[in-house]
Amino acid sequence: MALERFFRRKRPTKGDEDQSPAGLWMKCDACSAQIYRKDLVANQYVCPECRHHHRMPVDARIQLLADDDTFELWSGKLTPRDPLQFVDTKPYPERIAKVQDQQQRPDAVVTGAARLEGEDVALVVMDFFFAGGSMGSVVGEEVTRAAERAAEEDRSLIAVTASGGARMQEGALSLMQMAKTTVALEALSERRLPYISVLTDPTTGGVTASFATLGDLIVAEPNALICFAGPRVIQQTIKQDLPEGFQRAEFLLKKGMVDDVIPRQQLKERLALYLRLLRGGLAKEVPEVERAAVI
Amino acid sequence: MPLSFEQPIVELETKISDMRSYAAEQGVDLTDEIQLLEQRLERLKKETFANLSRWQRVQVARAPGRPTGMDYLQSIFEDFTELHGDRALGDDPALVGGLAFLQGQSVMVLAQQKGRDTKENIHRNFGMSHPSGYRKAIRLFDLADKFHLPVITLIDTPGAYPGIAAEEQGQAWVIAESIRRMSRLRVPAISVVIGEGGSGGALAVGVANRVLILENAIYSVISPESCAAILWRDSTEAPKAAEALRLTADDLLQLGIVDRVIDEPVGGAHRNPGSAMERVKGALVEELAALMSLTSDEWIRQRRERFRHLGEFDLV
Numbered sequence A: 001m002a003l004e005r006f007f008r009r010k011r012p013t014k015g016d017e018d019q020s021p022a023g024l025w026m027k028c029d030a031c032s033a034q035i036y037r038k039d040l041v042a043n044q045y046v047c048p049e050c051r052h053h054h055r056m057p058v059d060a061r062i063q064l065l066a067d068d069d070t071f072e073l074w075s076g077k078l079t080p081r082d083p084l085q086f087v088d089t090k091p092y093p094e095r096i097a098k099v100q101d102q103q104q105r106p107d108a109v110v111t112g113a114a115r116l117e118g119e120d121v122a123l124v125v126m127d128f129f130f131a132g133g134s135m136g137s138v139v140g141e142e143v144t145r146a147a148e149r150a151a152e153e154d155r156s157l158i159a160v161t162a163s164g165g166a167r168m169q170e171g172a173l174s175l176m177q178m179a180k181t182t183v184a185l186e187a188l189s190e191r192r193l194p195y196i197s198v199l200t201d202p203t204t205g206g207v208t209a210s211f212a213t214l215g216d217l218i219v220a221e222p223n224a225l226i227c228f229a230g231p232r233v234i235q236q237t238i239k240q241d242l243p244e245g246f247q248r249a250e251f252l253l254k255k256g257m258v259d260d261v262i263p264r265q266q267l268k269e270r271l272a273l274y275l276r277l278l279r280g281g282l283a284k285e286v287p288e289v290e291r292a293a294v295i
Numbered sequence B: 001m002p003l004s005f006e007q008p009i010v011e012l013e014t015k016i017s018d019m020r021s022y023a024a025e026q027g028v029d030l031t032d033e034i035q036l037l038e039q040r041l042e043r044l045k046k047e048t049f050a051n052l053s054r055w056q057r058v059q060v061a062r063a064p065g066r067p068t069g070m071d072y073l074q075s076i077f078e079d080f081t082e083l084h085g086d087r088a089l090g091d092d093p094a095l096v097g098g099l100a101f102l103q104g105q106s107v108m109v110l111a112q113q114k115g116r117d118t119k120e121n122i123h124r125n126f127g128m129s130h131p132s133g134y135r136k137a138i139r140l141f142d143l144a145d146k147f148h149l150p151v152i153t154l155i156d157t158p159g160a161y162p163g164i165a166a167e168e169q170g171q172a173w174v175i176a177e178s179i180r181r182m183s184r185l186r187v188p189a190i191s192v193v194i195g196e197g198g199s200g201g202a203l204a205v206g207v208a209n210r211v212l213i214l215e216n217a218i219y220s221v222i223s224p225e226s227c228a229a230i231l232w233r234d235s236t237e238a239p240k241a242a243e244a245l246r247l248t249a250d251d252l253l254q255l256g257i258v259d260r261v262i263d264e265p266v267g268g269a270h271r272n273p274g275s276a277m278e279r280v281k282g283a284l285v286e287e288l289a290a291l292m293s294l295t296s297d298e299w300i301r302q303r304r305e306r307f308r309h310l311g312e313f314d315l316v
């Protein structure tokens, strides 16, 4: 749903690519402090003044999580089709071509293999700067393939989500990606391979209502907006003010919807610890017969 | 209230009934004239409904008088016995479920329920479930598995409810969980979109081996109004959005999102609910019989593969 909003707001692309003198400094959205862009980048896009977690480009996210020189790209060979011949104020292929050019990738997700503190993982990282991270057929297929391949290669899966929801321009096919990605996770479950989802700002709509919230563990970044229906939609429906901090990570932690809220600087070590703990179970399973007797 | 494009049909119907009463009162024989008009009416209905725009189909899918979930539960199933509650948060009237016989076979049946009038609509929250509704669905899927009951779901919702409590109770989480739970059913599952298939709230109970749709029903990632509000920045452009979204039964069949379209009686299900419901029953009985030859593992595999292959893309 986010593709058009993305264009209208003219958000900066990629986040860190602005090399013009004017781009050397930026104002933090949260505390309004003038910050030197290089400091922000060096600080994993966390404001040095107020600790606000800014949205992070995909490459930086991969660098944050993968051990040096271990990331092997899987995605990037699939590109959107226009099955509906969708035209609003512009044809869908035109919109896609433009954003592909901006972001230098065919769609809103990057997947690949990596090591994370030595643990074999598959990474799924969504690109909110690509059409608002909306999920159409390509995103659904890439997530699905990554989950299936992770299972084949005995890797844990880490998904870092950021999405405005389903991609309207692919209609009900986008909707079906919710079921497709959900079903793909079964391969991991069957092999008892951990799947951890990391919800980042913003994770909404069809992505939240599918693979993003099906992690064995679900963690969120501080202050990330995580929801099914966006705050504006809810406000329009109920015509009331929303509670303080509504749909933010800390609020969801209190409501019992996420396992923890983890600052970005600690994310990698925490994920590694989770993986070691989850994969450190008893080497042998209790035989089915005995287990049945216990139950 | 008739839909605007139905006006000529309604006028002709009125004219026929006027002629009938006139003939009766005055004792004149107008049989031939009436018969002629009736033929014209049939033609008019057929033509009107064969050439509906996508936006007009949206109107038909939401038309007052169109059979709702409960109508089906009470008329095409025998001994429908409602089971209430999710055992945690309450009982959601927007999603009704229970046990029933379908032509002698016990089944678990779930239906999304809009109201048949304003009062019921308020009670049913216009067919928009809270998390409790999806939790109830998950509970009933568990029960169906345990007793090997085939699952039938009737889809008719504008979408999952967007409200404060719904978000606090994890609307997204339960939709995802319901999708997963349904995909794991060890029994055959059939879904029928009987009216409005609204986004994730519909898909949550739509992960079936066979997905059927009534001729004038719709299934969409977003409502035309919301889509128009975002893409055209004007919700009155909904007719354009409805065209662009390709949300009609025929569109969805072409895209592989549904497996079968069930024809409605001429003039739409709201003009002849009984006949529409009988057609749905016929299709359900047929589809269920065809699925019976598989095993539990095969039902799961078939369902997974069905959804695994949905999506269209090109190689770079």
Ligand SMILES: [Zn+2]
Binding pocket: A028, A029, A030, A031, A032, A033, A047, A048, A049, A050, A051, A052
């Ligand atoms: Zn700041």
